[in-house]
Amino acid sequence: MPVLPLAHAIAAAGDQVTMAVAASMAHLMGGLPVLATGADVDVLLTENARRTGGADLGDISALAQFFTATRINLTFDDAMRHAHRIRPDLIISDEYDTIGPMLAAALAVPWVQHAIGLPVSPPPLAPAMKGLLVPEYVRRGFVKAERLALVDPWPPALREPGRALPPDRLAIRPQPYTAPPTADQTAVPMPGPHPRVLVTLGTVLLDGELLDALVDAVAALDNVEVLALVPPGVDHPLTDPRGHVRFLGFTPMAHLLAAGVSVIVAAGGAGTVLAAMSAGIPMVLLPRGAEKPQNAERVVEAGAGIAITDPAKAGAAVRGLLTDPSYRSAAERIREQIRRAPHAKQVWAALRERLRA
Numbered sequence: 001m002p003v004l005p006l007a008h009a010i011a012a013a014g015d016q017v018t019m020a021v022a023a024s025m026a027h028l029m030g031g032l033p034v035l036a037t038g039a040d041v042d043v044l045l046t047e048n049a050r051r052t053g054g055a056d057l058g059d060i061s062a063l064a065q066f067f068t069a070t071r072i073n074l075t076f077d078d079a080m081r082h083a084h085r086i087r088p089d090l091i092i093s094d095e096y097d098t099i100g101p102m103l104a105a106a107l108a109v110p111w112v113q114h115a116i117g118l119p120v121s122p123p124p125l126a127p128a129m130k131g132l133l134v135p136e137y138v139r140r141g142f143v144k145a146e147r148l149a150l151v152d153p154w155p156p157a158l159r160e161p162g163r164a165l166p167p168d169r170l171a172i173r174p175q176p177y178t179a180p181p182t183a184d185q186t187a188v189p190m191p192g193p194h195p196r197v198l199v200t201l202g203t204v205l206l207d208g209e210l211l212d213a214l215v216d217a218v219a220a221l222d223n224v225e226v227l228a229l230v231p232p233g234v235d236h237p238l239t240d241p242r243g244h245v246r247f248l249g250f251t252p253m254a255h256l257l258a259a260g261v262s263v264i265v266a267a268g269g270a271g272t273v274l275a276a277m278s279a280g281i282p283m284v285l286l287p288r289g290a291e292k293p294q295n296a297e298r299v300v301e302a303g304a305g306i307a308i309t310d311p312a313k314a315g316a317a318v319r320g321l322l323t324d325p326s327y328r329s330a331a332e333r334i335r336e337q338i339r340r341a342p343h344a345k346q347v348w349a350a351l352r353e354r355l356r357a
Helices: 004-012 023-028 041-051 060-086 099-107 125-140 208-219 253-257 270-278 292-301 311-323 325-340 344-356
Strands: 019-021 034-036 091-094 111-114 149-152 169-171 196-200 225-229 245-248 261-266 283-285 305-307
Touching: 004 344, 019 023, 023 034, 041 060, 060 099, 060 125, 091 099, 099 111, 099 125, 149 344, 169 344, 196 208, 208 225, 208 245, 208 311, 253 270, 261 270, 261 311, 270 283, 270 292, 270 325, 283 292, 283 311, 292 305, 305 311, 305 325, 311 325
Parallel strands: 019 034, 091 111, 111 149, 149 169, 196 225, 196 261, 225 245, 261 283, 283 305
Antiparallel strands: none
16 A cells, blocks of 8 residues: 555556556555456465464564565465566565565566665564575575665654665655545544544454454543444454444545544554654554554654553553644644655656666
8 A cells, every 4th residue: 555656656657557466455456457466465374374383473583484485485476477478667566575576586677665664674574584585586596686766655753863764765755545435335424523533453453352452442531432443354343332433344544534533543554654644643552563663663752642552551542642732743743744755756757767777
């Protein structure tokens, strides 16, 4: 989802763009051409658990295995068949994608990396992935090429102080995910008289019990309205006896932000954090896995949110955000930084110039 604004900008410029994603994600691509490529996430997770003896993805070695050997073994050959047929002039891949750079090496075409988390990888993950990638390249006789550029959606206020920016970096304005409503999509209710709190675990953390724990803690507050997003693939009823609690199925973040949200309670995924900050909405963050602890740390350091480790503390944290205006002020300052970042169409124009050079 974070790479979609750039993909749409490429199409809007009259250039040909194709999304290579698992079949289950095709409906999320906003009408862009799709090539169903590789295994779905549930298949990858099952295979990774088999290879790692059931290790949780919170373990760096298991996470590195998931992004490298597991995904390459179940996806690369399929992606290579598509790439030979399309013959791309450029490959753009997100920072955790190991397929795109390998395809670029095989086809001898340039590639661009699109950042998602902070920094471009959690420090322990980068060397763990590199150690697993080297034999995959050697086995295939490929030599990894340097990227053409790094496209980075993170505003200055959320970057780690003192960290040098890569010289090939191109800033891009993040845009919350949007898509036309589907027939089975639950309509977002109109806001009521009380502050509306959105509770979401994103599209990766598939934990219905954790979602319920967060919702219960927030719903215990007086005079709030709770919207809770059920993660894709989680079996959870959308009905709730509490009049001030509504559960929704998958809903584009842009639709939710337009529905009067005052606070977002989330797991700290990059898409949710950047969407919240682009709307100037403070956050309560319960980070779980991958780069989420770093994302949460940066939001807290910027004064735009509160991090918790116990879901039962979510209600008190929400109350703090609603009663202390400094959190919203900090989030609005970040929103202004995001608004000043180059639009995706400007970034594509800059990338085309680099390709010409």
